Amino acid sequence: MKPGETVTALIRANEARDVDAVIALLTDDVAYENVPIGVLTGHEEVRAMLGPFLGGAERVEWEVLEQVEQGEVVMNERVDRFWLPGNITIELRVAGLFKVRDGQVALWRDYFDLAVFTEQMNG
Numbered sequence: 001m002k003p004g005e006t007v008t009a010l011i012r013a014n015e016a017r018d019v020d021a022v023i024a025l026l027t028d029d030v031a032y033e034n035v036p037i038g039v040l041t042g043h044e045e046v047r048a049m050l051g052p053f054l055g056g057a058e059r060v061e062w063e064v065l066e067q068v069e070q071g072e073v074v075m076n077e078r079v080d081r082f083w084l085p086g087n088i089t090i091e092l093r094v095a096g097l098f099k100v101r102d103g104q105v106a107l108w109r110d111y112f113d114l115a116v117f118t119e120q121m122n123g
Helices: 003-015 019-024 042-056 114-121
Strands: 026-034 038-041 059-070 073-084 088-101 104-111
Touching: 003 019, 003 059, 003 073, 003 088, 003 104, 019 026, 019 042, 026 042, 038 042, 088 114
Parallel strands: 026 104
Antiparallel strands: 026 038, 059 073, 073 088, 088 104
16 A cells, blocks of 8 residues: 555545544554644554544544645645534544555644644534
């Protein structure tokens, strides 16, 4: 798989809310950073955060507006949408940076506005 294809597979796994598939696409030493929140390192930390969030979502959709690939680096601009119980819908503009090593994501960094996320979570 080319790096862009790996990132697209990661996006599809998130949309399917399949945490095992997400983890399978990450290196053991992955660094996953939601820039306004912090860095998670390794499969267990990523699973501990993504599992409850994706598992609690009724639906997930990541619309990729643009994606570029150069070597092992992939960058995209997305709109991430999450439908949560209680009629909560979250829609975030996200800029993502991914570094792929041997067909797996070694670095996943998402930039988004935490205030927009918090406002939408609180209704």
